[in-house]
Amino acid sequence: MMERKSITKKLKLMVAAIEFGAIRSGYGCLTKEDYEKKDISKIKLPIWEGKLSFKAPTSVLFRPNKIFHSFGFDAEKHYYENYYNVDFKEWYFFQHLNMKSYIDKGALTKNTIIEDSMKDGHRMKAVDVFAAIIKYFKDRFLTNIYTEYSFNNYVHWVITVPAFWDLKAKAFMKVAAEKAGISGDQLTLISEPEAALLCCSVSVETTTTDGGKAIAEMQIGSQYIILNSGGATTDITVYEVTGPKMLKEIHQTCVCHFGGNTVTTEFVKFLTTLLGGPTVKEMHDKHPFEYFELMSSFEHKKTFFDVHKDSMVTIRLPFAWKEVFEANTDETIEKALLSSPYNRTVYINRDRLRISNELFRKFFDYSINNVLRVLDELFRKPAIINITALLAVGTDFELSVLINAIEQKCPNLTVIGPKDPDLAVLKGAVLYGFEPYTFTKMVWGNLEDTLRGLGLDNVIDLQDVFNENYQKSFWNRVYLVGPCSVGKSCLAKILVGEPVPTTRKSTDGIWIYMGKAGMNLDKMEWVFFPKGNAITEVLTNMLMSMSTYEEGCNVDDGLCDVPLDEITQTNETVKFEESTEPIQISRKVKSATVDDDVDTDETSHTMKDQQLPEEGSSDIDLADHIHKNNSLKNQKQKDTSQIEKNKAKKQNVKVVSDNSECEWMNEITSNMSPDKIHELIVKAVQEGKYKQRIVPIDIWDFGGQKDYYMTHQLFITSRGIFVLMFNGSIGLHQHMPGLNFLPGNFGKPTVAVYLLHWVNSILTYCKRTDDGFPKIIFVATHKDERWFQWTQEARRKQLENELQLLFETHGGLNHLEFKPLIFVDATNPDDAEIADLRERIMQRATEHPRWGEAMPTRWIPLELQLAQKSAEGTHIISYDQLLVLNATNESMILSERQLAAF
Ligand SMILES: Nc1nc2c(ncn2[C@@H]2O[C@H](COP(=O)(O)OP(=O)(O)OP(=O)(O)O)[C@@H](O)[C@H]2O)c(=O)[nH]1
Ligand SMILES: [Mg+2]
Structure with a gap:
């Protein structure tokens, strides 16, 4: 607009x-x-x-x-x-x-x-x-x-x-x-x-610096970069002349914190090296008048500094400086100077501090180098690339130093300096x-301001970030895994604040709850969103990520100068309008459309389960595995670019999917074009969603039946926290005829076999870190069983000991958390240990090495598609469908490896 x-x-x-x-x-x-x-x-x-x-x-x-x-x-x-x-x-x-x-x-x-x-x-x-x-x-x-x-x-x-x-x-x-x-x-x-x-x-x-033409006659269509070097900041804005007395801002102002005061800061650093911190501090605190006198003298010299002169710059040094220095060091300044690094560039004679021009010029370096860097970044933007005129004005230090540096760096740029800049x-x-x-400029309501809050200059930048950049990902994913019928689905409902089901229904595939729960970062509190809107959650997370992406970078960089805690001081609460149903991903759907090599692969793959992978093994294996398992065999395309490869993949998937599935996919993806997503993001920015300090948590409830184990491996990524659940009322090594034989396990099924299987699967498919991530939090259920013969505490101890014995020689012990063991009644929303579990999950989430990691914004379309499905009601997505969804993202298509990591 x-x-x-x-x-x-x-x-x-x-x-x-x-x-x-x-x-x-x-x-x-x-x-x-x-x-x-x-x-x-x-x-x-x-x-x-x-x-x-x-x-x-x-x-x-x-x-x-x-x-x-x-x-x-x-x-x-x-x-x-x-x-x-x-x-x-x-x-x-x-x-x-x-x-x-x-x-x-x-x-x-x-x-x-x-x-x-x-x-x-x-x-x-x-x-x-x-x-x-x-x-x-x-x-x-x-x-x-x-x-x-x-x-x-x-x-x-x-x-x-x-x-x-x-x-x-x-x-x-x-x-x-x-x-x-x-x-x-x-x-x-x-x-x-x-x-x-x-x-x-x-x-x-x-006039221009080469004494040439004036810009009084500004031609329609001419464009100018305006550089305004002030005391506190240097601002760079770009305008185009669009008509008689009409100017259009074509690039919003970059505000850089490299104004003239950074030159003063460099001078103070120099004084500290020359005279020592204690002297400078004492002068500042106890002799402010003399401190101010020296600074005023410096400011004056700074303003009239001529880079081309060869002489020395003389500044008046009040006597108090010498006195304090001598009292602090038992040495005269003159003598100390002889052994200082400034021996040949600085002279002190009575109350005269004389600094060589060359050294004085260095005080400007920090400011100038940073301005040049920002200009350099600016010139990479398509809208700016052809601009040849820069107009330099300044309210602080003599611009000749800066203009000189710009001319050297950008010889093709005409730098125009008014007579009295x-x-x-x-x-x-x-x-x-x-x-x-008349000034014409982009006006987007408050969008302009909020974009700046995100460290962006304009909407084009937002699009750039969206297409190419990375976001800081705070997405929090919790995987509930374990044998069947142990209470995973009950606990999932409790974690998202929904009523516990009264009738048992075994989970078919995986249920994902998005936009239903979150963590409030300020209070470290678990919050529910009774009317979740997963789409909003995805966007919120992205925007929040962007607002903090440069958090750790140099605060002096005007392009990324808004730390999270500064921009997020708001009492806004999350508003959700639509209800959200969980998404269900089921391998069963796939089985109708995919060829039969699944079982073979499953077996060969799960044979690995008994041994742990090499430290540092990553999701790459999984990507290969997905590739094999989904018959994405387009060998001819191997050498083509990634996008072509993915397009080919898209065609392949179409072959293996039936028509109705394709239609369904088209229907749900047709309105999730990059433009649409962009529009949604803009809307979310306008609504100030990025200011929310609530990180969404999605809960993935894995069906525990053996049939789904193949599917599970495909969805495990190191991006989450694992909650490994088992029925604590059953002996770990008791034969469980109700449990299926696990592929690759030839012994009788027991709880212990299942626990080992899950631990191995997780650690096989996730990238492991030295500090024990991914974390696997053990949760025993059924602590309320009526026939219970032990006190809860005694039983907890017993389980802890048995788990210790089971895993003490296991290579992944540092990933496992079973002491103290969380022991819950998974059907009781008020169970205090479920509250402990929530706390533990939040804690681990913030410690997770992937917390706040840079993720390609390419994820967003896929996340949005899943979220959109979630908002539309319960659907079943097979892995093939996930691939189709991804393939429809055209320009933002994910590679297989990225998809696996997702
Ligand atoms: N008494 C009691 N019953 C529980 C507990 N946890 C689960 N249940 C019951 O066990 C049954 C299975 O619970 P679910 O939550 O469906 O189990 P699940 O782990 O999701 O099972 P799958 O989806 O088949 O893998 C339900 O009837 C629950 O009411 C518990 O801690 N105590
Ligand atoms: Mg279940």
């Missing part, structure tokens, strides 16, 4: 704009008369007293009782100069206002409280802090500059906001302005890159007050 956002304003006699930066802010104004002369050099920008600067630090000081005291240089000066003689305990001092973290949390509202910069953090409402600053600008403007316009009505105000500000944050700014006496109809907000582009589009001053945003904002410009 594309929506046009047109902003037209009534012309005013005067426009005043405020550029509200995290680190530095300023304001400027232009009369209508001057605007009509098309002379933007007439924009008036006040010079901040004695500083030769058009901007002031975004620092504000409040007296006790939150009464405004001063702003900018005045605020910093008053605070630091009086630090030793005024008690600031009751004051509020905000030095710089970086609100990014609040916006990421979706927490910037009129009630947001922020902490000031003092050591013990005083708290104020953010809106009051912002309102005080806006009011200060407004009063200063009205009294000092244009008293004749003091009739506020003639002035239209424009305030800039960072590109990453969401709608909530913009509403917040409007409230702050209103509090400062600027009413809604007098105010327009503009995002920084839009303002910068506007400035450059009309500014005759704008520091003022482009502010001037553009002033012009915007007059210009009836």
Whole structure:
């Protein structure tokens, strides 16, 4: 959905704009008369007293009782100069206002409280802090500059906001302005890159770095990358000129945390290496004035640093630094310098710290390298690949260093730098007050913001992730396995919060319960979804996974900067509308359509059961096994690409499946196209589902009868937790005539034989890890049997000992959990040990090595198809049908190995 956002304003006699930066802010104004002369050099920008600067630090000081005291240089000066003689305990001092973290949390509202910069953090409402600053600008403007316009009505105000500000944050700014006496109809907000582009589009001053053409005449169809290097962040946005005074954002802003403050951070690191951590800390904590003096001197040099000069950079080093250093080390700085790594690049003479240009340039490396990396990533995107012009503006450090690096890295890119890059945003904002410009951009309701919360830039990225990327998988699968009639189905019902069946019905194949239970990660609680919607669950899991996918990555990377715990602070609860029936997978259906080599294979395969595979054996064997068992013999296709191979497989499956089955498959898969799935995902994003902290748990209830054992092997994967159940009221070695002989086992069937068989099967078909995964949790049932002769505790001990004897020499002992043994009445939902089991399952799930693992998003279609089936009611799926389902996914087809792992 594309929506046009047109902003037209009534012309005013005067426009005043405020550029509200995290680190530095300023304001400027232009009369209508001057605007009509098309002379933007007439924009008036006040010079901040004695500083030769058009901007002031975004620092504000409040007296006790939150009464405004001063702003900018005045605020910093008053605070630091009086630090030793005024008690600031009751004051509020905000030095710089970086609100990014609040916006990421979706927490910037009129009630947001922020902490000031003092050591013990005083708290104020953010809106009051912002309102005080806006009011200060407004009063200063009205009294000092244009008293004749003091009739506020003639002035239209424009305030800039960072590109990453969401709608909530913009509403917040409007409230702050209103509090400062600027009413809604007098105010327009503009995002920084839009303002910068506007400035450059009309500014005759704008020239390229090679002294060439201006972009004042922007051709329709031309596209520009706008790089706005600020104090806290560097934002990169891409626009296309779509008509006269019409711009379209074609790539949403990448917000990178590599602004000018990272250069300062590098300088502090340098000081720490040079003078030692204790000295720097002591200066910061006990001598803030001298600390601030040094930093201010550095900031000044940073702003005017010229990469091409060969000389040294001189910074004033207040004497207190030397004194503290000498007190801490019993050495003079000058002497210590001789043995430091900076021996030849740094000189200290009295209160002069001199740093070689080359070393000073290195302070910019971190910021520049990261910006180059982000640009590099951007240029890989199809929409950007052909763009040849980059417009660089900046509000913090001298852009020449960055521009120089970009030009070297991208020689084909024309880098355009306006004359005063520091003022482009502010001037553009002033012009915007007059210009009836139209910005066209993608508007997806809140989708835009939520996508950013997922670390994505736009919907195209979402599609990219969906097609090629990986998601962090938190899917939690519990396999209930064991001999027949031990209570697996009863326990499954209890685990998903359904009534226990009163009549016995042996499970035919495998029953999968999806979207019925989950775990609340915050409370580590097992939750039921009485009206489950498995489709929603699949999507939720995917979105949640995406929102946490980069959790561990560098937080400085603006493309992936939203940790899970920051974006998921919500009380939203899961809403489900449809009821979900379990899916049933049955081998019986298959037997009608598949050739007869199953038994042969089954026997040969289960012969393996008596010995454990080599450590590290994986699901690959299973894939081969599936291949054989399902007659997918398309040898000719072997050398073709994977997709062709799978297409061939699809045809093969069609041959072995009967027509009605194919029709049925078509029916259920026809509306699960990538587009449809994409649409569902977009819907789920819009509904904020990814914010849920509930991980779905699906329960796979395996039929215990021998006929299904072949099927089971196909569905066992290391992706789950195994609950191995047996009837605890029966002796482990007692002959059980009711149990079938197991293939490959020639002794009489006993519980012990079955337990061994399951342990071996699981460990054969799952990839094993050193820390004992897959875990197999033993659960004994029937603790309530009336004829029970033992006390429960004695019986538990006895079973534990027997299990110990049975498995003590087994190679997979570290996978088995039977001490303490969970002993339950599988028909009693209130059994406390079933609650223990739930807890154990949740615990193991989070410890599982595959918890949070990167899974290809290619899984999603298949999971959705299963989920869709589940939502439609009970169906029976054979393995062939699963293959057909998968084969219909065309572009997202899974390889056999992937399918096996699924
Ligand atoms: N008294 C008692 N009866 C149980 C217990 N667990 C299961 N049952 C009964 O045993 C019978 C079989 O239970 P199911 O849950 O169907 O067993 P299952 O393991 O799913 O069996 P298959 O599907 O054939 O593999 C049912 O009649 C249950 O009521 C238990 O702990 N105590
Ligand atoms: Mg059952």
